[in-house]
Amino acid sequence: MAMDLGDNFFDDITKRADPQLRMLHYPAIKKKIVEQEGHARIIPHTDFGLCTLLFQDSVGGLEVDPFHTGDFKPALPVPGTVLINIADLMQRLTNDQCRSTMHRVVSPRVSGDVLPLRYSMLFFIHSDPEAMIDPIIKEKGEVKKYEPVNAGEWRTYNTRKNYTSLPAAAA
Numbered sequence: 001m002a003m004d005l006g007d008n009f010f011d012d013i014t015k016r017a018d019p020q021l022r023m024l025h026y027p028a029i030k031k032k033i034v035e036q037e038g039h040a041r042i043i044p045h046t047d048f049g050l051c052t053l054l055f056q057d058s059v060g061g062l063e064v065d066p067f068h069t070g071d072f073k074p075a076l077p078v079p080g081t082v083l084i085n086i087a088d089l090m091q092r093l094t095n096d097q098c099r100s101t102m103h104r105v106v107s108p109r110v111s112g113d114v115l116p117l118r119y120s121m122l123f124f125i126h127s128d129p130e131a132m133i134d135p136i137i138k139e140k141g142e143v144k145k146y147e148p149v150n151a152g153e154w155r156t157y158n159t160r161k162n163y164t165s166l167p168a169a170a171a
């Protein structure tokens with residue numbers, strides 16, 4: 001919308017979209033384990049599709065760093081809402097007009113020695129595997145910051161990076 005792409009722009013690259021639903025259960029754990037240097041419930045990362053719908057329970061711990069400065073702010077749970085994270089392919093497609101959201105799940109501010117279990121549900125929006133994601137240029141003189149990528153190859157490449165034990169053909 002901010003880029004004035006027209007109402008049907010995303011229909012064309014998501015007709016054969018293959019989204020992924022992920023249901024996460026973080027078991028209860030001693031706070032001091034999660035709070036060790038370099039530890040977290042999930043370490044800082046960006047998602048690699050177009051965008052992600054994130055539903056979380058009331059436990060908290062999710063933090064976002066939208067400007068990639070290392071300044072993480074709590075994304076406190078708000079009942080009945082869904083949080084939408086911009087992901088890497090959207091950043092490429094918009095030539096950085098939209099930045100993918102860096103996020104992590106750390107220890108929420110709760111009393112006691114043990115963090116309660118946490119549930120979250122993620123719906124990762126991916127484009128059609130055959131779609132070419134080529135940065136859209138809006139400003140005169142603007143330079144493309146990324147090479148075009150094939151969405152399917154991008155997904156396979158990133159999935160394989162995240163699951164290093166996958167056999168080559170399975171990603």
Ligand SMILES: O=C(O)CCC(=O)C(=O)O
Nearest residue numbers: 024042056062105120122
């Ligand atoms: O559990 C959460 O809230 C975040 C999970 C997440 O970022 C992911 O699975 O990519």
Ligand SMILES: [Fe+2]
Nearest residue numbers: 045046047103
């Ligand atoms: Fe994520």
